[in-house]
Amino acid sequence: DRDVTGVQTCALPISEDEVTMTGRPPRVGLNLFAQESFRAAAGPLFEAGLVDALEWDVDESWGFGGVERARVLPRWIADLLDLYSDDDALYGHGVWFSLLSARWEGRQQRWLEALHVACAARRYRHLSEHFGFHTARGFRRGTMFPAPYTDGAVRVGRDRLRLMKEAAGVRVGVENAAVALAPADAVEQGAFVADVLDGDADAFLVLDVHNVWAQCRNLGLPPARLLREFPLARVREIRSEERRVGKECRSR
Numbered sequence: 001d002r003d004v005t006g007v008q009t010c011a012l013p014i015s016e017d018e019v020t021m022t023g024r025p026p027r028v029g030l031n032l033f034a035q036e037s038f039r040a041a042a043g044p045l046f047e048a049g050l051v052d053a054l055e056w057d058v059d060e061s062w063g064f065g066g067v068e069r070a071r072v073l074p075r076w077i078a079d080l081l082d083l084y085s086d087d088d089a090l091y092g093h094g095v096w097f098s099l100l101s102a103r104w105e106g107r108q109q110r111w112l113e114a115l116h117v118a119c120a121a122r123r124y125r126h127l128s129e130h131f132g133f134h135t136a137r138g139f140r141r142g143t144m145f146p147a148p149y150t151d152g153a154v155r156v157g158r159d160r161l162r163l164m165k166e167a168a169g170v171r172v173g174v175e176n177a178a179v180a181l182a183p184a185d186a187v188e189q190g191a192f193v194a195d196v197l198d199g200d201a202d203a204f205l206v207l208d209v210h211n212v213w214a215q216c217r218n219l220g221l222p223p224a225r226l227l228r229e230f231p232l233a234r235v236r237e238i239r240s241e242e243r244r245v246g247k248e249c250r251s252r
Helices: 016-022 036-047 075-086 106-121 151-168 183-197 209-219 223-227
Strands: 029-031 053-057 090-094 126-130 171-175 204-208 235-240
Touching: 053 075, 075 090, 090 106, 106 151, 126 151, 126 204, 126 235, 151 171, 151 183, 171 183, 171 235, 183 204, 183 209, 183 223, 204 209, 209 223, 209 235
Parallel strands: 029 053, 053 090, 090 126, 126 171, 171 204, 204 235
Antiparallel strands: none
């Protein structure tokens, strides 16, 4: 089956078989944040039964520091995760794996081991990761950067997706990036993503429309030019989010 899900502040999961047979619209959900402000804002939506699906950053508590330094999450987070897992409406997302880092690190191996434990504890419909890298020699944590579109980078991406799939035991995919160092990074990203996903027939794309918008705005590119480069037949999740633009940006 194919799911189209959009998350961050809203999610749109859909099973193609369900739509064909029942005509039901895509489910709408949220990306879960372990903050009291999120609980206060989203609590009424959960209570009203309006959140059909939930996405969770699986490495929220241990992704960077490791399992031995994992943060203790509030009980209400665990309760929500268990509820949506039991309903087969829980979606996983990773932040700290650093998919396209060329040099394999022990930290990434430990991340995969922790991922295996997390996915054994709860049922996720799929797992996605950011398309890019944030660790390299001398740098262990930072902004997600684009990698150059080369044959070597494609091989790295395919290998890392394979390792993620083996650890998680579910379908895996990537989310398009927002950061670009030059227009070529944005224009070539769609083909780059497609090449990486072609290594696995079940791999999918999380289409983050805010990230597309950010690249168009920052680089002066038309949205249609970027969107037509992506393998849209691979889209299983569509993500949308709200961002406030500061006065200094609006005045430009």
